[in-house]
């Protein structure tokens with residue numbers, strides 16, 4: 001799972017294989033700040049990032065948005081004063097794909113630029 005943040009997403013296809021339970025387990029072991037959620041049968045990856053204020057949360061939101069646009073793979077984002085909640089899943093396959101692992105890793109990499117402590 002090393003260098004995930006350096007990888008590029010593949011085009012989302014309807015027949016793309018979902019991530020296996022072993023792949024998900026291995027990802028979570030390497031990226032423990034992410035949690036696995038089951039949303040009405042759709043597996044999703046979820047993390048809350050903390051910030052000093054709303055302006056920093058918004059800047060991180062925009063950074064993630066730019067990465068998502070670059071990669072053509074997009075999260076659900078909740079931006080609040082001091083927090084950004086990001087949820088990843090692949091809409092087309094209603095589940096998790098390696099693209100989602102890559103994007104989680106890219107979010108963690110982007111966050112290091114904002115970490116204040």
Ligand SMILES: C[C@H](O)[C@H](O)[C@H]1CNC2=NC(N)=NC(=O)C2=N1
Pocket residue numbers: 012072073074075088089090091092093
């Ligand atoms: C046409 C467009 O590229 C596709 O709809 C992309 C857009 N971003 C996406 N983002 C996510 N998370 N899942 C998708 O299936 C997806 N599909």
